[in-house]
Amino acid sequence: xxxxxxxxxxxxxxxxxxxxxxxxxxxxxxxxxxxxxxxxxxxxxxxxxxxxxxxxxxxxxxxxxxxxxxxxxxxxxxxxxxxxxxxxxxxxxxxxxxxxxxxxxxxxxxxxxxxxxxxxxxxxxxxxxxxxxxxxxxxxxxxxxxxxxxxxxxxxxxxxxxxxxxxxxxxxxxxxxxxxxxxxxxxxxxxxxxxxxxxxxxxxxxxxxxxxxxxxxxxxxxxxxxxxxxxxxxxxxxxxxxxxxxxxxxxxxxxxxxxxxxxxxxxxxxxxxxxxxxxxxxxxxxxxxxxxxxxxxxxxxxxxxxxxxxxxxxxxxxxxxxxxxxxxxxxxxxxxxxxxxxxxxxxxxxxxxxxxxxxxxxxxxxxxxxxxxxxxxxxxxxxxxxxxxxxxxxxxxxxxxxxxxxxxxxxxxxxxxxxxxxxxxxxxxxxxxxxxxxxxxxxxxxxxxxxxxxxxxxxxxxxxxxxxxxxxxx
Amino acid sequence: xxxxxxxxxxxxxxxxxxxxxxxxxxxxxxxxxxxxxxxxxxxxxxxxxxxxxxxxxxxxxxxxxxxxxxxxxxxxxxxxxxxxxxxxxxxxxxxxxxxxxxxxxxxxxxxxxxxxxxxxxxxxxxxxxxxxxxxxxxxxxxxxxxxxxxxxxxxxxxxxxxxxxxxxxxxxxxxxxxxxxxxxxxxxxxxxxxxxxxxxxxxxxxxxxxxxxxxxxxxxxxxxxxxxxxx
Numbered sequence: 001x002x003x004x005x006x007x008x009x010x011x012x013x014x015x016x017x018x019x020x021x022x023x024x025x026x027x028x029x030x031x032x033x034x035x036x037x038x039x040x041x042x043x044x045x046x047x048x049x050x051x052x053x054x055x056x057x058x059x060x061x062x063x064x065x066x067x068x069x070x071x072x073x074x075x076x077x078x079x080x081x082x083x084x085x086x087x088x089x090x091x092x093x094x095x096x097x098x099x100x101x102x103x104x105x106x107x108x109x110x111x112x113x114x115x116x117x118x119x120x121x122x123x124x125x126x127x128x129x130x131x132x133x134x135x136x137x138x139x140x141x142x143x144x145x146x147x148x149x150x151x152x153x154x155x156x157x158x159x160x161x162x163x164x165x166x167x168x169x170x171x172x173x174x175x176x177x178x179x180x181x182x183x184x185x186x187x188x189x190x191x192x193x194x195x196x197x198x199x200x201x202x203x204x205x206x207x208x209x210x211x212x213x214x215x216x217x218x219x220x221x222x223x224x225x226x227x228x229x230x231x232x233x234x235x236x237x238x239x240x241x242x243x244x245x246x247x248x249x250x251x252x253x254x255x256x257x258x259x260x261x262x263x264x265x266x267x268x269x270x271x272x273x274x275x276x277x278x279x280x281x282x283x284x285x286x287x288x289x290x291x292x293x294x295x296x297x298x299x300x301x302x303x304x305x306x307x308x309x310x311x312x313x314x315x316x317x318x319x320x321x322x323x324x325x326x327x328x329x330x331x332x333x334x335x336x337x338x339x340x341x342x343x344x345x346x347x348x349x350x351x352x353x354x355x356x357x358x359x360x361x362x363x364x365x366x367x368x369x370x371x372x373x374x375x376x377x378x379x380x381x382x383x384x385x386x387x388x389x390x391x392x393x394x395x396x397x398x399x400x401x402x403x404x405x406x407x408x409x410x411x412x413x414x415x416x417x418x419x420x421x422x423x424x425x426x427x428x429x430x431x432x433x434x435x436x437x438x439x440x441x442x443x444x445x446x447x448x449x450x451x452x453x454x455x456x457x458x459x460x461x462x463x464x465x466x467x468x469x470x471x472x473x474x
Numbered sequence: 475x476x477x478x479x480x481x482x483x484x485x486x487x488x489x490x491x492x493x494x495x496x497x498x499x500x501x502x503x504x505x506x507x508x509x510x511x512x513x514x515x516x517x518x519x520x521x522x523x524x525x526x527x528x529x530x531x532x533x534x535x536x537x538x539x540x541x542x543x544x545x546x547x548x549x550x551x552x553x554x555x556x557x558x559x560x561x562x563x564x565x566x567x568x569x570x571x572x573x574x575x576x577x578x579x580x581x582x583x584x585x586x587x588x589x590x591x592x593x594x595x596x597x598x599x600x601x602x603x604x605x606x607x608x609x610x611x612x613x614x615x616x617x618x619x620x621x622x623x624x625x626x627x628x629x630x631x632x633x634x635x636x637x638x639x640x641x642x643x644x645x646x647x648x649x650x651x652x653x654x655x656x657x658x659x660x661x662x663x664x665x666x667x668x669x670x671x672x673x674x675x676x677x678x679x680x681x682x683x684x685x686x687x688x689x690x691x692x693x694x695x696x697x698x699x700x701x702x703x704x705x
Contacts, residue, residue, distance in 0.1 A: 251558075255528075258555040259483060262577040266489035269580030273496045287485070 003197075004190045011186035012179075019178050023171045030167050038126060038160050039115060045082065046130035046153040053086055053094070053149065054134050083125065083154040094149060107152050117157070124161060127154025196225050204232065212240040249418060253302055256434075260295040264288060301435045304442075316360035316447065320396070320469075321353040324389065326361065327398070330368040331387065334376065343376050343383045350389040350396070357396045358468040363443040367451070368398075370436040371463050375402035378461075396469035403460040407453060415453055416441045440465075475521040475591055475635065476652045479504045480511030480537065481553070482529050490524065490553075493580050494587065498614055498627035499634055501655040508532030515541055519651035520548055521591050524583075525570070527554040527561075535568050542569040549590040553578065588612075595638040602637040605697040607676065607684060609637050618676055625675070628653065632668050633676075636685065636695035645692035669693060 086094035087109040096103060104120065110129050117126045130151040200216070207214050215236060216229040271284045318326075331345050375385045386401040407415060418438045437451075444451040449467035456462040477500050481487040484506060491502040503518075505511035508531035515523055515537065523541070527534035538550060550570045554561070557575030565573050571593075572586055588611065592598060602609040608617040614630055616623055625633065631653050636644060646665050673685055686699045694700060 255555045258576050259486075262555070263483060263486045263489070265577045266486055266493070266580055270489040270493040270496075273493055273580070291485075 004187075004194055007190035007193065008183070008186040011189060012183055015182040015186070016179055019175045019182075023175045027168060027171050031164060034160060034163060035126075038155070038157065039128065042115070042126070042128040042153055042155060043130065045155070046128055046151045049084060049086075049151050049153060050130065050132045053132070053151070082156070083120070083127065083152075085152040087150045087152065089148050109150050111148075111150070116154075118154070124157050125154040126157045126160070127152055196222050197228075200225060200229065200232075207236070209243065212236060212243055252418060256298060256302065257295075260291055260298060264291045264295070267291065301439065304435075304439050317356045317358055318360065318364075319353075320350065320355050320357055320391075323357050323359070323364065323396075324349050324353060326364050327368055327387070327389075330365055331372065333369070334372060343385060345372065345385045345387060348386075348388040350391050352391070355391070355396075355469055355471045358470075359447045359449065363447055366443055367440045367465055368400075370440045371400040371465070374436065374463075375400060375404070375461065378402075378404055391469060393471075394469055396467050398465045398467075399462060400465070401456050401460060401462045403456070403458070406455055406459060406461045412453065416451070475500050475631070475638075476519065476655065477502045477522045477524065477587065478511070478515055478518075478520045479524045480506075480508070480515070480529065480534070481524070481526040482506050483526075489580075490583065493584060497584070497588075498625075498630040499588070499591075499611065501631070501653065503655050508534070508537060512537045512540055514656075515548070516544065518656065519648070521594070521652060522587055523548055523550045524587070525550055525552050527552060527556055527565070535565070538565075538568045538570055547594065549594045551583075551586060551590055553583070591638075597638060602634070602640075604637060604640050604684060604695060606681070607637075609634055618681055619679075621678065623675060625672075629668055629672055629675075632665075633672055633695075636693065640695045643688055643692050643694050648692070 081097070081099040083097050083100045085096040085100065085103060085107050087107070088094055089109055091109060093103060100120070104118065106116065106118065111131050112129065113131060114129050115126060116129065117124070119125070130153060132149055132151060134147040134149070200221070203216065215233045218226050218229050218233075221229045267284060267288055271281065274280070328347065331347055334345060372385060372387070375383065383402050383404045386399070386403075388399050388401075390397050390399070416437045418435055441451040444465055444467070447467060449465065451463065451465050454462050454464070477494055479487050479490055479494075479502060481490070481504070487504045487506065491504055494500045494502050503514065503520075505514050508529035510531075511525075511529065512532050525534045525538065529537075534552065534554070538552075541548060541550070549572075551572040551574060552565045552570045553574050553576065554565075555576040557573070562573045571590055574583060574586060588600070592600065592611070600611045602611060606619050609615075610617075611634065614624065616625055616630070616633065624630075632649065635649065635652055649665050669685060669687075673683065676685070677683055682697070683699070684695055684697060686694050686696060688694055688700065
């Protein structure tokens with residue numbers, strides 16, 4: 001259901017509930033007032049009749065009293081005449097009105113004042129039971145001080161009923177009209193309230209890859225929508241950053257690939273400038289062969305660095321003993337280059353070789369080769385590389401430290417990003433594609449581990465590769 | 475003509491050097507990082523600089539800025555893998571004369587290099603003419619009247635340099651700076667030997683002298699001997 005419709009319906013329901021409540025309240029209130037008025041006139045008439053009776057009643061044994069209809073013109077009306085009955089405590093009827101051919105059963109003597117609605121000959125009446133206590137002056141009788149009787153007085157309530165019906169009709173009619181108007185108002189309100197959202201959506205629809213730097217100007221938005229606008233701006237910022245990173249990667253990758261291609265091309269073309277020379281040409285072909293191999297390596301490394309998941313890595317497990325011996329093997333591939341630059345590698349194994357570490361051969365080799373060669377390359381003339389392994393309950397950590405110059409502050413943030421090298425140029429001759437750390441981190445994370453950097457206490461770099469680990473017993 | 479290449483990819487730099495060196499017109503120096511390159515460009519005489527942008531030490535654009543700041547009119551060709559429109563515009567705005575992206579065609583690089591050198595000496599025609607002497611800078615053939623001959627590399631280079639500076643006095647120092655790469659030890663006598671060798675070839679069959687010596691100053695390639703107090 002659309003928001004607009006939802007708002008309209010809610011508004012409408014609220015309005016209708018209010019209308020119903022209001023109408024009902026109004027009607028009930030009016031009803032009570034009208035009834036009260038009616039009842040007051042009933043009582044007034046009863047009192048008038050009572051005083052008449054008091055005047056004319058002589059003694060307790062009197063069978064009736066001369067009731068002159070002229071005295072109370074109400075009773076001589078032919079249409080809708082009032083009804084009355086005067087009842088004595090012993091159940092005798094003193095008098096009843098001519099308009100009542102018989103005394104209905106419910107009219108009995110009572111000491112309580114109450115009102116009664118009833119039908120008589122298809123006419124609707126409302127009457128009152130009006131008990132009277134008549135005090136007798138000492139001269140008139142010798143025994144009772146007072147005489148009691150009850151007057152029953154009823155008036156036709158057709159007019160009252162008509163009034164009530166009219167009022168009800170009016171209220172209902174107004175309510176329905178109001179309901180219709182409300183629907184219209186609700187629609188209008190919904191549209192007006194949602195307008196800023198539509199406006200927002202309009203503006204947002206203009207955003208595309210070219211203008212990701214667009215931001216909503218929060219000041220021009222209504223306060224409630226500002227939060228939405230601000231959230232939008234945050235999203236745009238993150239997308240823009242992501243885009244920039246992708247763009248940078250594409251630019252960098254293009255640059256990386258162009259360089260070996262340039263070398264190959266220039267080698268071939270400069271050789272073609274000279275007349276054929278078997279020895280020289282042979283040498284050129286050998287150089288080209290190496291170049292193509294390096295290009296292949298680069299392409300593979302690039303692809304690896306953008307791969308986001310690899311099923312064969314997840315869940316792979318290796319006994320810690322094997323893990324350690326693999327690392328030792330990787331270290332052993334270094335000695336030739338190590339000796340040249342005066343670097344030495346110190347390896348310290350873990351306290352126990354029990355348990356299993358969550359990694360695989362390929363990742364291990366790639367990560368360790370990368371970390372150690374980085375330490376050697378960036379270490380400077382005489383560097384010590386310290387490799388240590390430690391375990392905790394659920395983690396196995398490999399620390400590769402060197403006492404070289406360490407990573408400069410400005411590079412720390414981007415250390416694990418692609419193509420970030422020790423300095424701006426990207427020379428193959430100084431070694432390194434700049435992809436090693438980004439690939440290593442991805443490898444580590446694919447196996448559920450982490451790769452991080454911190455400065456070494458006492459100077460130098462410290463890379464920590466943490467992998468998930470489990471004990472024999474688990 | 476002496477060319478400087480500042481490029482950190484050693485193999486590539488050497489290939490370009492080989493390519494350029496295949497022409498007798500050129501001698502080539504190579505630097506592999508920005509610091510060396512800038513120093514070399516500012517302290518030695520060159521006729522063309524081929525400059526990579528992504529260099530260790532000082533970046534290519536900064537080197538270009540430094541060169542232009544001295545008022546140098548050295549022609550500069552930027553050779554780089556960064557070749558978006560923005561990069562090209564920036565390079566040209568910083569004062570380079572041409573911009574070639576990698577990977578590039580070697581033939582194109584050589585042709586552009588030659589064109590830049592021609593332009594910088596106000597000689598748009600690839601054939602240099604003085605009197606009845608014609609030097610075709612494309613084929614390196616020298617023609618004097620009806621006679622055609624191919625000169626050995628250094629002699630050609632020397633003649634071409636004089637021809638680009640025709641009517642101007644060229645000092646021996648200029649010649650030493652522009653005709654040799656930085657590996658050579660320079661003995662000024664060598665120039666005299668080559669000048670007389672050239673004269674012999676050009677003045678065969680009695681053609682008039684075009685290479686004149688200005689005592690104490692240098693040489694000049696001109697149809698008429700200049701009026702000096704010595705003459």
